[in-house]
Amino acid sequence: MVTVPSAPRAASAGDLLQLLRDGEPRTKAEIAALTGLSRSTVAARIDALLASGFAMPAGEAASSGGRRPSRVAFSPLSRLVVGIDLGATHGVVALSDLAGTILAESAARLRITDGPESVLDWAVGETLELLADVGRDADDVLGVGIGVPGPVEHDTGRPVNPPIMPGWDRFDIPAFVRRRLPVTVLVDNDVNVLALGEQAMFWPDADDLVFVKVSTGIGAGVIMGGRLQRGARGSAGDLGHVRVPVTDGAHSPDLEAVASGPAIAASLDGSTSEDVIAAVRGGDARAAEAVRQAGRDVGEVLAGVVNLLNPSVIVIGGSITRAGEHLIAGVREVVYRRSIPLATQDLTIAPSRGGESAGALGAAIMAIDATLDAESVDAIVNGRF
Known part of the structure; x- marks a missing residue:
């Protein structure tokens, strides 16, 4: 489920681990042939991986004589990572092994507006309880990944002017979490981790994927060439502030102002996104058309994304998709009409299937990729961690 780097010309124990992360057992001779290293060098580095627990014996290969x-x-x-997905009104904590398999998880309703200390105390507390449930402890944790519903400066893990997260601006999330879990802590916005989770679970062969979340706000997670694209400062994917093209000379509104859950609710004189979802499910034709029009508006913006980036998959998620197919139908209606034929020839536009686990899994994968790179593994193997 985790993206495995292509085989390098290995130079260290960490490099050899990258070869083994595809899950295929190999002999030391096979590894020597793949890397060009001497058998004695391979043996020493494999022994280091075995001693650290990153590698394990896997039986015997067929003999060619002797x-x-x-x-x-x-x-x-050998180690675990923690994935934490924090939304405006929910939280999910998951324990994962180093291959991206979720071993245990916990979910709860919460309010991100309660502030960072309260919400993060809950998340760390749940982590420690889950570890106890599976018979492990904090020393087994290699890293923590966290997704939050706002823009994040990825290098520091600090939210930056998050519109629906009062009290979180510039809060040092990694430092707070490390007080009780002294490991590598990475933070990203929730749409980016959702993109990682959705790709891992349902589109592992899609190297060019865009995940779009339509909920309280609107954002996108962009994976190109198999790698999550964050941009220069971490703000890539902010679809909500892209202007919706108009043809009648009127002022072009921000996409979020016309197609987010609150915007749809306001157009129907409703108070919340949940009111919209309930109305559509109850057969309200006006509400269904409002959601479909929101999909068309999203499609107007996504058509430009398709022409520019040429993804093979667009996944639509977020709370508004719970109103049925109306949102995605509107997106498809416009994207396939507005985008160039070559860009849409093999394009799939599909609803999210990850459910509440996708964000936590994506956060875990973010932690795995950061802590299992060759340099980090070498630091652990050589006792520098």
């Missing part, structure tokens, strides 16, 4: 050679494989349960 003693059968032993094989080694990646050991995903």
Whole structure:
């Protein structure tokens, strides 16, 4: 489920682990042939990985004459990572092994407006309880990934002017979490981690994917060439502040002002997104058309994204998709009409299928990719962690 780097010309124990992360057991001779390293060098580095727990014995290979050679494989349960998905009104905490398999998770209703200390105390407390439930402790945790519903300066893990997160601006999330979990802590906006989770669970072969969340706000997670694209300062994917093209000379509104959950509710004289969803499910034709029009507005912006980036998959998620197919129907109606034929020839526009686990899984994958790179593994193997 985790993106595995292509085989390098390995130079360290960490580099050898990158070869093994595809899950295929190999003999030391096979690894030597793949890397060009001597067998003695490979043996020493594999022994270091075995001692650290990152690799494990995996039986014996067929003999070509003489003693059968032993094989080694990646050991995903040697450490754990934590994925935390925080939304405006929910939180999910998941424990994952190093291959991206969720071992345990916990979800609760919460309010991001309660502030960082309260919400993060809950998330860390849930983490420690889950660890106890699976018979592990904090020493087994390699890293923590966190998704939050606002823009994040990825290098520091601090939210920057998050519109629906009062009290969180510039709050040092990694430092707060490390008080009780002294490991690598990474933070990103929730749409980026949702994109990682959705790709891992349902589109592992899609190297060019855009995840669009239509909820209280509107944002996108952009994966191009198999890598999440954050931009120069971490603000890539802010669809909500892109102007919706208009043809009648009127002022072009921000997409969020016309197609977000609150905007749809306001157009129907409703108070919340939940009112809109309930109305559509209850057969209200006016509400259904309002959601479809929101989809068309989203499609107007996405048509430009499709022409510019040429993704193979667009996934539509967020609370408004719970109103049925109306939102996605509106998106498809415009994207396929407005985008150039070559860009839409093999384009799939699909609803999110990840449910509440996708964000936490994506946050876990973010932590895995950051802590299992060759340099980080070498630091652990050599006792510098």
